[in-house]
Amino acid sequence: MARAQRLLDLLQLLRSHRYPVAGQHLADTLGISLRTVYRDIATLQAQGADIEGEPGLGYVLKPGFLLPPLMLTREEIEALVLGARWVSRKTDDHLAAAAGQALAKITHVLPEDLRDHLAATHLLIGPAPGPKPVKVDISRIRSAIRNEEVLHLLYSDERGNGTERDIWPFALGFFEQVRVVIAWCELRKGFRHFRADRIEALAGTGRRYPRRRQQLLKEWRQENSIPEQPL
Structure with a gap:
């Protein structure tokens, strides 16, 4: 071997x-x-x-180790570049900055021929309307998901009617024009989808929700017949 x-x-x-x-x-x-x-x-x-x-x-x-560059093929490098470019265009400022930093680290350790290939990659993210502006910090929602923290929201529906909700956020979906928080809603006693651009305000509660986010995600997928996504 x-x-x-x-x-x-x-x-x-x-x-x-x-x-x-x-x-x-x-x-x-x-x-x-x-x-x-x-x-x-x-x-x-x-x-x-x-x-x-x-x-x-x-x-x-321990987590956080990047595989050595000799173990990355040209197509794997192209996939990473394309993904980083999409993240830098379609997500929040913190993730966009992280994508740029990750790409810079990859570029720094690549052999010269692969570095040239990365710089000349022909895979681009096409122009499209950006996501709707939001009033809250998306990175705060991502932090709550990681920490399995209950969030308190002031949320407006499509008619502008506001409600206060305590939710268990366990996933965040990035679409072309909207970002969607997927959560268990304590008010509705069920899974709900909250558009980030309709969240007027949010705050941490200091409470951890009682079930693991992996289990919530699994149940949500089953309820909505959504297949597992590859890593």
Whole structure:
């Protein structure tokens, strides 16, 4: 097995475990020696992989590590560039800035030939009307989703009638002209969709909602017959 492929397989195996994995289990799964596992882990750590652990205790890969550029194909790079360009045009300011920063990091570590390919990519985001302006900070909603926090909204319907809602936000949809918060509504006792441009104000409540957002998302998909999206 080529060393680059072996390193990628080791990373993928570590990613599939949330808790420390014994070195011998890694070796047996990959069909390599325990000594090779230790050497490969040291190599990945030197390349920036946040792998914690030691012999006898096991190893765990902390989140946030970007795969080395040698493991990205030209089409994968094009997909990342196209996605970053879409995010920079169609989402909120914070995500747009993050997309630009991520693309700059990728560009910085790419080999020269792939860097030239990235700069000359022919995949563009076409012109279209931007999303409707919003009065609230979308990044605050994304933070509430990550933290499973109940939000208090002042919300107006299409006729301008206002209501106050406590919601459990668990997903955020980005469409060409609107952004939609998908949540469980305590007032309506069910799943509801809230257009971000109709949210007049929002505030945190300091409460965590009692169910995991993954479970809420799963139930919402089932209720609306929406298939799982690939990672």
